[in-house]
Amino acid sequence: MEGLAFAALRNMEDLNPHDLSGTAWAFATLSYSQTELLQAISQASIQRLSEFNSQDLANTAWSFATCDFESRQDGDKGGAGWGGTQNSIQIHPKPHPIFKL
Amino acid sequence: MLICFWGTRDKDVFFSPGGHSAGDGAMSSEVMVKLPEFAPQGLATTAWAYSNSKTKNRTLLEAISKEVMQKLYEIEPQSLGILADAKLGCQRHIEQALRPFAQKFAELLPKPSTPTTHETGWVSVDDASMKIFTDFVREVRVDNFGAWGTRHILEQMRLEEPASEFISRAKDAILKEGETEELGQGQREGVLAGAALVHRRVFAYVEYHLELPGCTPLSGAMARENGRRDRGYDPKYPLIRPLASPISGLVDRGLCSEFQILAKLVDTVEDTLTQQGSQGSQGSQGQAPRTVRDVNDVRGRIQIFVSTSPCVSCLWALRQCQFLLPQVQLGVVNGEEILAPTLRGLD
Numbered sequence: 001m002e003g004l005a006f007a008a009l010r011n012m013e014d015l016n017p018h019d020l021s022g023t024a025w026a027f028a029t030l031s032y033s034q035t036e037l038l039q040a041i042s043q044a045s046i047q048r049l050s051e052f053n054s055q056d057l058a059n060t061a062w063s064f065a066t067c068d069f070e071s072r073q074d075g076d077k078g079g080a081g082w083g084g085t086q087n088s089i090q091i092h093p094k095p096h097p098i099f100k101l
Numbered sequence: 102m103l104i105c106f107w108g109t110r111d112k113d114v115f116f117s118p119g120g121h122s123a124g125d126g127a128m129s130s131e132v133m134v135k136l137p138e139f140a141p142q143g144l145a146t147t148a149w150a151y152s153n154s155k156t157k158n159r160t161l162l163e164a165i166s167k168e169v170m171q172k173l174y175e176i177e178p179q180s181l182g183i184l185a186d187a188k189l190g191c192q193r194h195i196e197q198a199l200r201p202f203a204q205k206f207a208e209l210l211p212k213p214s215t216p217t218t219h220e221t222g223w224v225s226v227d228d229a230s231m232k233i234f235t236d237f238v239r240e241v242r243v244d245n246f247g248a249w250g251t252r253h254i255l256e257q258m259r260l261e262e263p264a265s266e267f268i269s270r271a272k273d274a275i276l277k278e279g280e281t282e283e284l285g286q287g288q289r290e291g292v293l294a295g296a297a298l299v300h301r302r303v304f305a306y307v308e309y310h311l312e313l314p315g316c317t318p319l320s321g322a323m324a325r326e327n328g329r330r331d332r333g334y335d336p337k338y339p340l341i342r343p344l345a346s347p348i349s350g351l352v353d354r355g356l357c358s359e360f361q362i363l364a365k366l367v368d369t370v371e372d373t374l375t376q377q378g379s380q381g382s383q384g385s386q387g388q389a390p391r392t393v394r395d396v397n398d399v400r401g402r403i404q405i406f407v408s409t410s411p412c413v414s415c416l417w418a419l420r421q422c423q424f425l426l427p428q429v430q431l432g433v434v435n436g437e438e439i440l441a442p443t444l445r446g447l448d
Contacts, residue, residue, distance in 0.1 A: 049127055050131070052131060053135070054136075054143050057135060058150075060128065061147050061150035062146045064150070065149070065151075065154070
């Protein structure tokens with residue numbers, strides 16, 4: 001998982017909205033909450049937010065909520081509102097998007 | 102072009118569900134713009150995501166609520182179950198839409214056939230009732246009704262509500278069972294109370310005391326985690342059976358934490374009656390048939406704490422326990438319902 005996260009981080013600027021939401025969805029589904037990756041996805045997503053369709057938005061919202069991640073203005077790691085976790089495996093079960101990517 | 106709904110929108114804040122001092126999350130704004138395009142499932146998922154934050158973005162949640170009202174009767178039951186737990190402004194309408202499905206599920210849960218003639222002494226259900234029930238589950242495509250919907254079903258099933266002392270013991274036991282590492286406060290809550298529907302780590306804890314005719318009473322407690330099969334218990338033919346879910350049908354519901362507990366308990370009753378029961382000493386080859394009277398005379402109490410809403414298969418398992426052990430009082434606590442932040446209405 002760490003290797004995949006590293007590869008995603010390295011290629012972040014090449015990812016389209018579907019790729020970004022799908023990457024967040026995949027890691028969240030596996031309860032892999034890596035703050036650096038989520039922060040990078042959030043930053044990359046901001047640049048393309050208008051291109052996100054409703055499914056991309058729903059899946060990204062679900063992924064970030066599942067990972068208890070809230071992006072920060074100051075670039076801090078992890079979120080205050082939902083208590084970001086650092087490289088931790090989440091043990092908090094969450095509802096899953098019904099539709100697949 | 103993005104429209105800013107609340108004045109300043111900070112482009113550096115992407116996902117800030119509860120708002121931010123320098124402006125709301127960019128994604129919240131985008132969700133607002135595109136809400137009319139959301140399919141019902143996406144609407145439910147998004148409502149859950151935003152309602153689960155400790156500080157709520159009321160403006161967005163209200164917009165989601167209005168959109169839900171626009172599409173209320175297009176929303177399938179599974180999504181209604183998620184939405185009913187999001188506690189949106191239109192909660193009452195969501196409950197009205199979900200209630201008939203939950204009600205019908207409870208009504209169609211099979212009842213035992215009468216008179217009971219099963220050779221083992223255990224009651225069974227007739228095939229026609231079972232088919233009507235499974236057809237309905239398949240038709241509505243629900244694998245979990247969420248906390249509110251499940252509460253409605255449990256009430257229809259007339260299950261007991263265990264006392265707070267039991268809940269306290271259950272929490273301690275589950276934290277111990279789930280403690281593979283040092284847990285922070287948020288993680289402790291996560292172990293004790295998950296959110297609805299498809300889950301990862303789900304725990305169940307049971308306390309039981311059963312008086313069996315002619316046998317030593319069965320008394321004890323145990324905790325189980327979903328997905329981890331008890332190596333000491335792997336029955337080939339359990340008396341209670343799981344139900345294939347219409348969603349994620351390949352998931353083995355026999356691995357649900359509460360199912361494992363219920364199956365083991367009922368099979369332990371069966372084994373004890375076989376070995377010690379009133380006819381046990383008269384049977385040939387050590388396998389005496391139980392009588393209906395033996396089974397009907399099992400008395401006592403079973404109390405279960407489940408860290409999240411039981412799936413449809415586990416509701417069916419609870420119903421099987423009800424009619425297999427008709428004199429046993431069965432109580433269920435849904436940890437999600439009593440402990441999850443969303444459902445506690447935290448601001």
